[in-house]
Amino acid sequence: MxxxxxxxxxxxxxxxxxxxxxxxxIAKARQLAxxxxxxxxxxxxxxxxxxxxxxxxxxxxxxxxxxxxDYLPEAYERALLExxxxxxxxxxxxxxxxxxxxxxxxxxxRWDAPLAAYISALEVEGGTVTATAQxxxxxxxxxxxxxGQRAIATVLGGAFSxxxxxxxxSAPVVQVAxxxxxxxxxxxxxxxxxxxxxDVDIASAEVLVSxxxxxxxxxxxxxxxxxxxxxxxxxxxSRPVVDAGWLPKSRQVGQSGLRVxxxxxxxxxxxxxxxxxxxxxxxxxxxxxxTDPRAPIFGVAHFGTTVDLFDLIPELVDRIRT
Amino acid sequence: MRIVVPVKAVPDLVEEIELTPDGSGIEREYLKFVxxxxxxxxxxxxxxxxxAGGAEVVAVGLADDPEIDQILYTALAKGANAAVKLVGTNAxxxxxxxxxxxGVRASLxxxxxxxxxxxxxxSGVQATDDPDxxxxxxxxxxxDLPHVSVVVSVExxxxxxxxxxxxxxGRSHELAMQMPAVIGVQSARQAPRYAPVSRVKQATQAGxxxxxxxxxxxxxxxxxxxxxxxxxxxxxxxxxxxSPGDVADRILGLLRSRGLVKG
Numbered sequence: 001m002x003x004x005x006x007x008x009x010x011x012x013x014x015x016x017x018x019x020x021x022x023x024x025x026i027a028k029a030r031q032l033a034x035x036x037x038x039x040x041x042x043x044x045x046x047x048x049x050x051x052x053x054x055x056x057x058x059x060x061x062x063x064x065x066x067x068x069x070d071y072l073p074e075a076y077e078r079a080l081l082e083x084x085x086x087x088x089x090x091x092x093x094x095x096x097x098x099x100x101x102x103x104x105x106x107x108x109x110r111w112d113a114p115l116a117a118y119i120s121a122l123e124v125e126g127g128t129v130t131a132t133a134q135x136x137x138x139x140x141x142x143x144x145x146x147x148g149q150r151a152i153a154t155v156l157g158g159a160f161s162x163x164x165x166x167x168x169x170s171a172p173v174v175q176v177a178x179x180x181x182x183x184x185x186x187x188x189x190x191x192x193x194x195x196x197x198x199d200v201d202i203a204s205a206e207v208l209v210s211x212x213x214x215x216x217x218x219x220x221x222x223x224x225x226x227x228x229x230x231x232x233x234x235x236x237x238s239r240p241v242v243d244a245g246w247l248p249k250s251r252q253v254g255q256s257g258l259r260v261x262x263x264x265x266x267x268x269x270x271x272x273x274x275x276x277x278x279x280x281x282x283x284x285x286x287x288x289x290x291t292d293p294r295a296p297i298f299g300v301a302h303f304g305t306t307v308d309l310f311d312l313i314p315e316l317v318d319r320i321r322t
Numbered sequence: 323m324r325i326v327v328p329v330k331a332v333p334d335l336v337e338e339i340e341l342t343p344d345g346s347g348i349e350r351e352y353l354k355f356v357x358x359x360x361x362x363x364x365x366x367x368x369x370x371x372x373x374a375g376g377a378e379v380v381a382v383g384l385a386d387d388p389e390i391d392q393i394l395y396t397a398l399a400k401g402a403n404a405a406v407k408l409v410g411t412n413a414x415x416x417x418x419x420x421x422x423x424x425g426v427r428a429s430l431x432x433x434x435x436x437x438x439x440x441x442x443x444x445s446g447v448q449a450t451d452d453p454d455x456x457x458x459x460x461x462x463x464x465x466d467l468p469h470v471s472v473v474v475s476v477e478x479x480x481x482x483x484x485x486x487x488x489x490x491x492g493r494s495h496e497l498a499m500q501m502p503a504v505i506g507v508q509s510a511r512q513a514p515r516y517a518p519v520s521r522v523k524q525a526t527q528a529g530x531x532x533x534x535x536x537x538x539x540x541x542x543x544x545x546x547x548x549x550x551x552x553x554x555x556x557x558x559x560x561x562x563x564x565s566p567g568d569v570a571d572r573i574l575g576l577l578r579s580r581g582l583v584k585g
Contacts, residue, residue, distance in 0.1 A: 098472040105455035109463035115455045133453035137335045142453040145546040186468040187499040195492030245513030304559035315570035
């Protein structure tokens with residue numbers, strides 16, 4: 001039997017904890033490995049003691065080296081390349097967050113494999129791996145095949161569910177020796193900076209009024225702020241509003257911002273790019289206002305309206321105040 | 323120090339995006355194209371380095387990208403020292419009609435950078451229309467340069483560059499990198515500057531786009547696209563219709579029933 005039928009997952013972790021996204025990837029990898037007739041291998045770069053958290057892995061492939069204590073792009077890339085060369089998986093899964101954005105396309109070149117990014121669905125159809133990528137802000141899906149004997153997919157957070165597995169993992173740990181390249185890196189980690197506390201903690205708010213690209217200008221934030229004030233809620237935003245400098249980073253909801261779970265989330269002028277949905281899809285009540293009836297936000301909202309937000313907000317404010 | 327900023331035109335997401343009937347692509351002919359928003363952040367970060375200590379900033383685009391002249395002249399108006407348009411890049415189809423695949427784009431940029439090396443290459447962390455990855459790590463691998471993405475600050479020093487790389491939840495790492503290096507910017511230290519229309523006009527009248535022919539090296543395996551489609555009908559949300567007042571009544575009803583609005 002050909003050796004490359006295994007599915008490999010790159011574990012992401014802090015010094016003490018494996019990420020939630022890693023568990024999601026392991027659950028998906030198990031399904032794919034079963035369909036391919038292979039096993040699930042999880043790569044753990046750094047502290048071997050975290051292997052016990054990798055429930056669902058059939059094999060844990062571990063590499064330890066001083067350069068792998070914290071995430072460092074070049075060190076991870078060289079380490080992974082060594083692991084890929086030794087283990088030859090059919091498919092490597094990584095998160096589509098910082099690590100996948102760093103390493104996916106670079107490994108595609110160096111390991112000579114196609115890459116599918118922004119992935120929300122992955123299947124095996126008669127030996128062929130197929131994937132669905134969310135592009136153009138989630139407005140379009142690209143269904144792709146990953147041809148050949150090896151491939152890489154970077155997967156959106158929340159695309160798959162983690163399995164409720166027993167916390168006890170007894171997968172064998174295979175230790176791989178670090179390549180010499182780890183001693184000649186062209187970059188180094190200077191310091192780890194924890195997230196700065198914002199003026200308001202949007203993650204603990206009961207209600208959030210959140211604005212996106214549809215708010216159009218910084219001046220228009222005032223209108224949304226009025227509604228937020230009337231509801232006694234903080235104003236939060238999707239990435240484009242923060243990148244434009246209209247609101248501070250501490251107000252950003254999404255994969256590159258904060259994950260929130262308020263009792264009610266009002267999404268105003270937010271189309272629902274995958275990066276945003278990842279941060280708010282678990283809110284108890286989601287009400288979305290967007291003039292585009294095909295906006296992806298309506299796929300996760302409980303209630304929606306295509307009324308113009310500039311018409312809706314004053315009506316809401318009037319009613320709350322009277 | 324020479325900083326090259328690869329830029330790309332992408333569909334304006336504010337516009338309605340139509341797919342071709344066979345699902346092989348998007349209808350590009352009547353679509354509005356704009357500078358990839360992350361490339362705008364990358365250009366801003368490069369200009370901030372120039373402002374701080376003097377660097378030469380060169381914006382580079384592909385002649386096949388729609389609206390690329392406008393994008394490059396705007397970069398000049400914002401303060402780029404030079405703008406280069408890579409010509410002869412058409413990978414099939416009439417110019418501007420079919421998008422240039424990411425792999426071809428990266429190979430062309432790599433060929434340019436081999437001919438005209440840079441100390442820093444700074445580009446957007448991603449583009450909205452590439453299901454097959456991102457330019458920065460691809461380019462870095464082709465050139466065998468160190469690279470880092472999801473960067474929110476770049477400060478160049480003596481032979482090295484200090485960058486801040488961001489992770490989910492706002493945690494970040496400060497890295498020191500040797501130059502030359504390739505950097506993928508998530509957001510600049512400040513919002514991208516505005517170029518007044520008059521300045522863009524001036525830049526356009528002055529000309530100043532350098533055209534350069536490059537021939538790309540061979541490419542590795544790529545993805546096979548089956549088709550593009552729309553997300554499943556967004557049937558999850560119960561749609562509230564009527565006048566803005568009617569909708570406001572329904573929304574407040576929902577909030578009040580959960581005790582989230584007083585009164």
